[in-house]
Amino acid sequence: MEETNAFSETVIQQLQQALLAWYRAHHRDLPWRREVSAYRTWVSEIMLQQTRVEAVIPYFERFLHVLPTLADLAVADDALLHKLWEGLGYYSRVRNMKKCAEVCVERYGGRLPSSYEELCRLPGIGPYTAGAIASIAGQERVAAVDGNVLRVFSRILANREDIVKEVTKKHYRQYVSAFLPEAADAGDFNQAIMELGAMVCSPNGAPSCAQCPVAAWCRAHAQGTEQEFPVRSAKKARRIEEHTVLVLVDQGRIALQQRPAKGLLAGLHGFAMSDERWERQQVEARYPHARNIVELHPHTHVFSHVEWHMNAFLVEERDPLASYHSLEEIEENMAIPTAFRPFYEAARTWIRMKGATDDTR
Structure with a gap:
């Protein structure tokens, strides 16, 4: 892969170590990180789609209190699900979660699998969510590429591919995979990139490069072009x-x-x-x-x-x-x-x- 070939194995290891050390010292204390399971990780990731972390926390805690297991979700009434989701928007997400839970009860005895391949075969779970669950809860060496990860790695690589295109997202799963540490640390690495994108390598305004643990290896920072990335085509007018x-x-x-x-x-x-x-x-x-x-x-x-x-x-x-x-x-x-x-x-x-x-x- 041309985009990552310029990074030697030594440089990749240095970047990994710096990022993991930063994450373990500075990551936010969030309820789904205190007690990790495939179900809890899944619920948090679905809720976090297009919603701020601060807004999600009370929803997550209430949802897990009422529906503590995947089996509980599978038999929940739609009216209850809508009430638990009220204010988060995109209600089809929680209805798709129930469909997924029903499949898991039928196929996996009421548990959510933690392997990437099995997760990708479930309704409503795409490559990003599967990667997050598999790496965080299953300690599988697999990438999880969301908007934060696209932004961070587009700057690290100074990559001008259009991130709106699905083919670009596939490319980035390959790019990020080349930087992943061993399986035991893959979940922390994925979360570290997401955390970096949310807290330091921000989407609005200039990123806080002085606080970035990987600025020394960032091509866009070296070029002074951080705000030119990521590249995205204009959205169609609503x-x-x-x-x-x-x-x-x-x-x-x-x-x-x-x-x-x-x-x-x-x-x-x-x-x-x-x-x-x-x-x-x-x-x-x-x-x-x-x-x-x-x-x-x-x-x-x-x-x-x-x-x-x-x-x-x-x-x-x-x-x-x-x-x-x-x-x-x-x-x-x-x-x-x-x-x-x-x-x-x-x-x-x-x-x-x-x-x-x-x-x-």
């Missing part, structure tokens, strides 16, 4: 969609409806929503007998490929076709997606304020 959200309330309860089984926020609970922007007059025409119509603050929710630009109205009316739920029932049992959360919070505040006003009459 599609903009206009919607109007209608929050129906009646006697202190809020109407929720389950979304279709396919599409964005599939199977989750939300509010009635039009596929166009409505003005107040249109809402009044649809609900001529409403006791109150309150315009709520608009909200924009960004998905990976589309943006929902939503205006919203709270409508106080008893609709015989709607399914109303108390605040207690919603808080305990029903997950409200982040896209709709501002409107739910506004409705909850309105209900409580109205209740307080009624009590003083």
Whole structure:
């Protein structure tokens, strides 16, 4: 491999030793690192996808408290899974985890395998997640290449391949594999690269090269070109969609409806929503007998490929076709997606304020 041939065996060993020593002295104390298992590593890695570490910690602890084993996950009700995942987004991740758990109960007696090859054959587990579990929990000498690793190694190698391309990610699994230490240290090495990318070799602004344990071997640092890496092609512009959200309330309860089984926020609970922007007059025409119509603050929710630009109205009316739920029932049992959360919070505040006003009459 031309990209790594310029690094002698001695240099690779020096880089390994420096990185491992830095990690063992400076890594963050995280709950999934205190007690390591294939299941705990898997749960943490899925939660950490597109979510900050600080935000994940309470979710991880609650999830493991309620579902301490893979067998517990396999039989969990979808409503419970959605509630445990509420706020993390990308709910298909936790549904795919349940499918994977069901397969593991059938094939592996209720345990998650720790070998890379077996993990890659399971639903919902790709090369990165398999590499993380296999190296961290299974002490297998295998690379785990995520966005942090791509950034760090693109700078170490001064590699200008487009990291958005799948073929580039395959190349990087080969590059990183050439730097891996022996199997017993592979998990720490993979975590060290991820930690370095999160804490030092950062994505926003200039990296903190003065604090980097491997700066002496970094080609981009030697060239003064750190911020030119990684190279990534421009993202396709997101599609903009206009919607109007209608929050129906009646006697202190809020109407929720389950979304279709396919599409964005599939199977989750939300509010009635039009596929166009409505003005107040249109809402009044649809609900001529409403006791109150309150315009709520608009909200924009960004998905990976589309943006929902939503205006919203709270409508106080008893609709015989709607399914109303108390605040207690919603808080305990029903997950409200982040896209709709501002409107739910506004409705909850309105209900409580109205209740307080009624009590003083």
